[in-house]
Amino acid sequence: MSHRNATAALLGLCALACGESAGPRVEIEAARTATRAFKPVLPGATSPQRFGPDERPASDGADDPASAIAYDLPPGWEALRGTRERLIDLRPAGDPEASCYVTFLPGGGGGLEPNVNRWIGQFGGEPLSGEEIAALPTHAMLGRDATLVEVQGNFGGMDGAPRPGFALLGLILSDPSGGIFLKFTAPAARVAAERTNFFALASSLRLDQGEAEGGEHTHEESAGSASGLAFAVPAGWHQSEPRPMREVNFTIAHSAETECYITRLGGDGGGLLPNLNRWRGQFGEQPLSSDELAALEKVTMLGQEVTVLEVGGDFTGMDGKPRTNQGMLGVAWIGNGESLFVKLVGAKDVVHAERANFIAFVQSLKEDG
Amino acid sequence: MIGKILDALGSFWLVCALLLNLALLTFFGTLYQVEGGLYEAQKLYFESWYVVQRSPVPLILPGGLFSMGLLAISLLVGGLWRIRKTWRTAGVIVIHVGMAMMLAAAFVKQYHSEDGYLALAEPVKDSRGNVIVPGEESDDFTSFHRLEVAIWDAAQKTEVQELLIPHEQIIDLTEGRARTFTHPSLPFELELSGFVENGRAMPKGPNWQAAGPTVEGYALLAMERDKDNERNIQGLTARFRDPAGKQTEALLSILERYPASFEAGGKTWAVSLRRQRFQMPFTIRLEDFRKEDHPGLTMARAFESDIIKVQDGREEKKLIQMNDPLRSGGLVLFQSSFGEDDTGRPFSQFSVVRNPSDHWPTISWYVIVLGMLIAFAPRLWRFAFPPRGRPEVPA
Numbered sequence: 001m002s003h004r005n006a007t008a009a010l011l012g013l014c015a016l017a018c019g020e021s022a023g024p025r026v027e028i029e030a031a032r033t034a035t036r037a038f039k040p041v042l043p044g045a046t047s048p049q050r051f052g053p054d055e056r057p058a059s060d061g062a063d064d065p066a067s068a069i070a071y072d073l074p075p076g077w078e079a080l081r082g083t084r085e086r087l088i089d090l091r092p093a094g095d096p097e098a099s100c101y102v103t104f105l106p107g108g109g110g111g112l113e114p115n116v117n118r119w120i121g122q123f124g125g126e127p128l129s130g131e132e133i134a135a136l137p138t139h140a141m142l143g144r145d146a147t148l149v150e151v152q153g154n155f156g157g158m159d160g161a162p163r164p165g166f167a168l169l170g171l172i173l174s175d176p177s178g179g180i181f182l183k184f185t186a187p188a189a190r191v192a193a194e195r196t197n198f199f200a201l202a203s204s205l206r207l208d209q210g211e212a213e214g215g216e217h218t219h220e221e222s223a224g225s226a227s228g229l230a231f232a233v234p235a236g237w238h239q240s241e242p243r244p245m246r247e248v249n250f251t252i253a254h255s256a257e258t259e260c261y262i263t264r265l266g267g268d269g270g271g272l273l274p275n276l277n278r279w280r281g282q283f284g285e286q287p288l289s290s291d292e293l294a295a296l297e298k299v300t301m302l303g304q305e306v307t308v309l310e311v312g313g314d315f316t317g318m319d320g321k322p323r324t325n326q327g328m329l330g331v332a333w334i335g336n337g338e339s340l341f342v343k344l345v346g347a348k349d350v351v352h353a354e355r356a357n358f359i360a361f362v363q364s365l366k367e368d369g
Numbered sequence: 370m371i372g373k374i375l376d377a378l379g380s381f382w383l384v385c386a387l388l389l390n391l392a393l394l395t396f397f398g399t400l401y402q403v404e405g406g407l408y409e410a411q412k413l414y415f416e417s418w419y420v421v422q423r424s425p426v427p428l429i430l431p432g433g434l435f436s437m438g439l440l441a442i443s444l445l446v447g448g449l450w451r452i453r454k455t456w457r458t459a460g461v462i463v464i465h466v467g468m469a470m471m472l473a474a475a476f477v478k479q480y481h482s483e484d485g486y487l488a489l490a491e492p493v494k495d496s497r498g499n500v501i502v503p504g505e506e507s508d509d510f511t512s513f514h515r516l517e518v519a520i521w522d523a524a525q526k527t528e529v530q531e532l533l534i535p536h537e538q539i540i541d542l543t544e545g546r547a548r549t550f551t552h553p554s555l556p557f558e559l560e561l562s563g564f565v566e567n568g569r570a571m572p573k574g575p576n577w578q579a580a581g582p583t584v585e586g587y588a589l590l591a592m593e594r595d596k597d598n599e600r601n602i603q604g605l606t607a608r609f610r611d612p613a614g615k616q617t618e619a620l621l622s623i624l625e626r627y628p629a630s631f632e633a634g635g636k637t638w639a640v641s642l643r644r645q646r647f648q649m650p651f652t653i654r655l656e657d658f659r660k661e662d663h664p665g666l667t668m669a670r671a672f673e674s675d676i677i678k679v680q681d682g683r684e685e686k687k688l689i690q691m692n693d694p695l696r697s698g699g700l701v702l703f704q705s706s707f708g709e710d711d712t713g714r715p716f717s718q719f720s721v722v723r724n725p726s727d728h729w730p731t732i733s734w735y736v737i738v739l740g741m742l743i744a745f746a747p748r749l750w751r752f753a754f755p756p757r758g759r760p761e762v763p764a
Contacts (some may be wrong), residue, residue: 023542023546023547023548023549023560023562024548024549025548025549025550025551025558026538026548026549026550026551027550027551027552028520028532028533028534028550028551028552028555030517030532030533030534030535031530031531031532031533032531032533032646032648033528033529033530033531034509034521034528034529034531034646034648035508035509035527035528035529035652036526036527036529037521037523037525037526037527037529037639038519038521038529038531038628038641038643038646039627039628039639039641040627041523041627041628041630041637041639042627042630043523043630043632043637044630044632045626045627045628045629045630046585047570047584047585047586047587047619047620048572048585048586048587049626049627050570050620050625050626050627050629051570051571051587051620051622051624051625051626052572052587111592111593114592114593281665286665287665
């Protein structure tokens with residue numbers, strides 16, 4: 001028994017010997033009178049309420065996590081119901097020992113290295129060094145290079161019961177905004193046989209653009225209104241509560257980080273070109289020349305022609321913190337005495353994929369009443 | 370014997386050794402900062418009595434606290450005890466006193482200062498400039514690094530009586546250690562354990578090992594410590610036990626949406642792990658925040674905040690700008706940062722410092738300048754106006 005374990009065991013024994021309370025008893029000495037409560041209290045709040053995702057207004061079912069990522073089902077595979085954690089849950093049809101699923105963990109999901117070594121550890125393997133992990137092969141997933149992990153051995157990851165002769169094929173995409181994991185475990189022979197299908201599945205993963213499984217497309221729009229404006233809500237967009245400085249606000253169903261919002265300011269809001277150049281500046285782009293401005297796509301918004309600006313790259317916002325691979329679509333409408341700014345911000349590929357929806361939304365804007 | 374000790378303490382060679390050690394600490398501390406972050410580097414190299422370093426070169430060195438403390442003593446002994454006390458050395462003595470004062474100021478700051486930040490959201494205005502939501506206000510500020518557990522009666526909305534468990538009694542609760550907290554006003558006891566320096570409360574999955582118990586499907590997933598300590602999300606396990614023996618378990622995290630709550634003695638009690646809050650003798654309300662960018666860039670050239678300081682019912686309008694802090698009630702508020710909160714509302718952030726030795730470096734600077742004047746002015750005088758030579762005696 002290590003010194004550390006022995007200490008822990010000793011503390012445990014001491015706790016038992018001392019009755020129910022564990023560790024030394026200490027009387028609290030410090031106190032203060034706060035002007036107001038530190039945080040609102042929700043009596044009896046459960047762990048999901050305290051730590052889970054913010055509950056959003058009910059939508060048309062697109063909150064179903066399985067709708068966040070689309071894929072092509074490999075031949076001979078079947079889709080399972082999935083869980084809150086498993087965005088996609090598949091397996092070769094009828095094989096209860098095989099499991100292939102996609103999970104998403106926010107905030108980097110613990111990072112690449114710990115997750116690679118966690119998977120290896122589930123097979124009893126020795127952890128890899130940072131250099132060894134950096135040298136692992138990659139495979140395209142969701143338009144990026146995901147780290148490929150292959151392990152064989154005595155798999156003990158799921159319920160703790162050892163499964164000798166198992167193998168794992170896994171892909172990990174990890175960055176500070178979140179980690180996406182595609183993991184296939186099965187008896188080694190099955191994994192070897194389904195290898196081509198696994199990589200085809202990985203390559204087929206894509207952000208769902210309102211696309212039903214199997215490639216059918218849905219283009220359902222709904223009407224919405226807020227803040228004196230009426231508009232058509234593109235499929236997959238969900239109107240959320242207005243926020244300060246954002247009179248109309250949308251989240252994009254398949255990307256928690258992507259939002260579209262309208263800001264209304266008095267006067268000309270600083271003017272068209274300064275605003276477009278400020279947005280470009282946030283991505284490190286040079287100001288537009290008049291020729292470049294003229295070449296940008298124009299659409300009609302509230303009876304007036306507006307310029308559609310799309311920028312992508314490394315974004316530095318007001319907080320000065322750089323974020324990589326970000327995108328923005330924006331239009332500025334300068335009216336008589338007020339101005340409206342419509343912006344779609346988020347991951348670059350998502351923003352680009354939403355361009356048609358964004359333009360349709362801008363064109364649908366009308367004065368309400 | 371005492372004389373020999375004082376001689377050793379005030380020796381020139383001791384000062385040289387200490388300065389050399391401080392140079393080594395600065396060098397290795399800077400290297401460590403790249404991997405370990407500023408907070409850890411400061412703690413390990415500069416706020417310590419000794420340093421045990423394993424890489425890049427295995428070393429055991431006297432820590433910054435020890436070295437600077439001994440240097441202050443050495444300067445005083447050398448500059449007051451051993452030095453010949455004549456008018457010629459008066460300036461040098463004064464310089465030594467000034468330098469020792471500066472080190473004493475650092476010592477006082479280390480042990481008696483409080484520092485943190487205060488972030489206040491801007492007022493929300495409509496398109497005509499009318500304030501719809503006033504700017505945020507606060508009468509306390511938040512530590513960057515120190516933690517505390519606060520316990521309060523959830524029915525209290527204002528003038529909330531908080532019981533506080535300090536940082537030092539939380540951060541050592543790792544590796545099976547636990548501590549049970551009681552107070553005469555509490556109808557329950559609170560056991561804390563399982564401190565995680567960086568971890569997220571997440572739905573427990575089959576493929577990861579929780580750093581503590583699973584409560585209502587959630588557990589703490591321990592993650593590698595971030596070198597920027599401000600990014601670490603500390604967590605704890607709490608167990609409430611009432612006199613009837615009812616026990617309830619909860620996870621605490623500085624990232625929780627709601628505090629943990631527990632029914633006991635006919636009341637609902639709230640318990641929250643948070644960064645330590647420090648009370649201010651006044652309230653600060655943000656009225657306006659302005660920033661000016663460098664031309665063609667989004668990098669701020671200057672930023673400033675209009676604030677209202679409210680104390681004893683009296684309101685005072687103040688401007689806080691870069692390099693022009695607000696000093697009041699023993700506190701200094703610097704304009705330090707800005708950003709947007711989770712709702713997209715812009716906020717202005719101030720660094721707040723309560724440092725009893727705030728003015729000591731300035732005073733010690735004046736003392737050193739005085740000492741240099743005493744030491745060097747006569748020499749300058751003699752250089753500018755050399756004494757006439759003795760009249761030659763005729764042969």
